Amino acid sequence: MTLMATERMKLFSTRSPWFCSVLAVGLVVGFASLLTLTSNDPAHVDLGLLLAGSQFGLMVVLVMGALAITTEYRFGTIRTTFQAMPGRTAVLGAKAGVVGLLALVLGEVAAFGAWGVGKVFGVEAGLSSSADWRAVAGLGVVFALSAVAAVAVGALIRQSAGAISILLVWSLLIEDLISLIPNVGDNIRDWMPFVSARRFLGNAGPDPVLGPWASLGYFAAITAVLFAIAAVVVNRRDA
Amino acid sequence: MIEASGLTKRYGKTLAVDNLSFTAQSGRVTGFLGPNGAGKSTTMRMVLGLDTPTAGDVRIDGKHYRDLKDPLRTVGALLDAKWVHPNRSARAHLAWLARSNRIPAKRVDEVLELVGLTGVAGKNAGGFSLGMSQRLGIAGALLGDPKVLLFDEPVNGLDPEGILWIRKFMHRLADEGRTVFVSSHLLSEMALTAQELVVIGRGKLIAQTSTEEFVAMATEASVRVRSPQLDQLRSALGRDGVSIRDEGDSLVVTGIDAAAIGDLAAAASIALHELSPQRGSLEEAFMQLTGDSVEYHTDIANDTAALLATGSVAR
Amino acid sequence: MTLLAVERMKLFTTRSPWWCTALALALTVGFAALMAATANDTVPLTVAATQFGFQFGLVVVMVMAALAVTTEYRFGTIRASFLATPNRTSVLLAKTTVVALLGAVVGEVAAFASWGVGKLIRPEADLALQTAYEWRAVAGVGLVYLFAAVLAVGVGALIRQSAGAISILLIWTFLVEGLVLLIPRVGDDINRWLPFNMANMFITGDPDPSNRDVAFGPPPADAGLAPWPALAYFGGVAVIILVIALVVTKRRDA
Missing domain, CATH: 3.40.50.300 (P-loop containing nucleotide triphosphate hydrolases)
Structure with missing residues (x-):
């Protein structure tokens, strides 16, 4: 708990997490407003479209998660941190925990905000099925796991530019370009982490390889593996 | 600790x-x-x-x-x-x-x-x-x-x-x-x-x-003596704790101060043309000790003395 | 000329441009090799299919170009640069020129190497460069990288922070332009005039649709202009952003 409290103080005593939080929620809710306001028939805008802006939010969360650790390397405070708290795995865990919790809150606020804005502008999509609930309430969970993965990548790469490039290029480009490979591309794509996360949220498509909850479990497992690798490397490496 | x-x-x-x-x-x-x-x-x-x-x-x-x-x-x-x-x-x-x-x-x-x-x-x-x-x-x-x-x-x-x-x-x-x-x-x-x-x-x-010891060693005094009767001077100074090194027409002496050398010379009727105490610079001694040019020893006293005695660090 | 030489020396005396160049080539050529190796009778290798890795190279070139400016701010060397040459516009223009030329070279080498690797792995495939479309798809890559580098230098000089500049560039290129399509009624029309869609139009636009299936190459772009005007439009956007960056840099304290 001490470690979590410490990491919380560190995170919120700089500006960038505040900025990222506002941006993440603002983009998701803002895009939902834009979509409903420009729609000819707002009543029939579905949840999937309403939450299309969550991709923006996800990018912000990835960047925020990576920066939470790369700025420590950038400014040398990682050494101060390890000097104060020599248990490096615990520090990394506390940091991932705090950033993940923040991302969870941001995801929930953004998703329910987007849904609420849609309601105000006349969208009729309700939260009737469990799939609807997953699409909205599930966003926070996906954001939280993504933030943890981003902390892990940040800890491995240690440079903001490199970590952010890898995270964004992976999630925005590689996972989709993979499907262009003849024959096997689509099969590989089905097992990509962010594709799995989206499958949990609702974009299952026909004949999905995993059910929604199994997809989430798979995404969580990949995140856990990344985190474990990062923890081992951070412990071995000189700070 | x-x-x-x-x-x-x-x-x-x-x-x-x-x-x-x-x-x-x-x-x-x-x-x-x-x-x-x-x-x-x-x-x-x-x-x-x-x-x-x-x-x-x-x-x-x-x-x-x-x-x-x-x-x-x-x-x-x-x-x-x-x-x-x-x-x-x-x-x-x-x-x-x-x-x-x-x-x-x-x-x-x-x-x-x-x-x-x-x-x-x-x-x-x-x-x-x-x-x-x-x-x-x-x-x-x-x-x-x-x-x-x-x-x-x-x-x-x-x-x-x-x-x-x-x-x-x-x-x-x-x-x-x-x-x-x-x-x-x-x-x-x-x-x-x-x-x-x-x-x-x-x-x-x-x-x-x-620190005291280090400074004392690093700045240990030596005395430069010039005399037309170097050989006699050398034997007059020859006793325990005194080390002497030849430098052309002069001797560099450590282990005895300038006044004592003057007294000894006077007692033995040796003419002195120069009797000058040499002070090593602390920083120069240190640089010599830690610089690239010197092999490292843990025997700091000998090193320092040798360095100072060569005159290369003396002012 | 002196300034160009100085900027060239600055660029190539750090490791990151070398890294980026190697990475861009490895990704594009590697992807082409992958496409060639997995091609078969139902999905034959085409000229366009050898250029699937185009976007990877584009990312790397933009990141490199942005870093060329932001690292100067990161390490404070921008002040040394402006002390050595107080005319900031000249400094930035020289830097832009060097980075853009490198981008162009990387693009041409990557495109022709990708094409060559396709020919090597699939000698029987029809990879002849005959139509204007096929020439643009390969030789045009360097031109797009050139202007993308100009744009990225502009964004880097405006933002001054690596993390921010890279995030904006990548999110814009690969997310915003796509998500705009989702906006009802106007989304399509807006998308037709967005800069990177224009760049895609230049590379993939105007193929004879009877020649190939969409799946055999990057999907043809739907933009508001014909290929060459589309490139001019993309270049124009890049230059406008650079000019804004030049003005802002001149006014701002270094």
């Missing part, structure tokens, strides 16, 4: 620290002296568990740093004053440090007061001058009221007032019974600050001794 034994750090092909053993006692200011690039910072990072030694071991009061519970309560360190987030206020920086080691929040204000930063505690650390950053770093080191303190080049870039402040501060900390381990590349500074010295060059230990 800090005890290092056989501490070694290798980066690829270069040995940054080579089989280094030393101790820093409590109640003393121990200076860690060596030229830039000698391995001082690397050693300090290993003491703090930041870097893992390739070989060897370093303990603080018998424990590895990583095994200390709430380490800031045992060890305080200032390695680099710029290791703060520029957009975080001085108070916020100290607040998270305090929280991480269960140090009461009111201690933050105490240390801010102690280093004289209370007035700017709410300002972002990125806007601090080097002197202010240094004070903030010292505040962080003192936060846990630790028994052991490490400072890496704390006077670098400070104005004379700041240097004096730090010097007095370290003496006070040592007088309170703490272990103070402070690195510098300036012997003149260490001569004023430290009571004990650990001297390294190229990652290797050159000497561990008290």
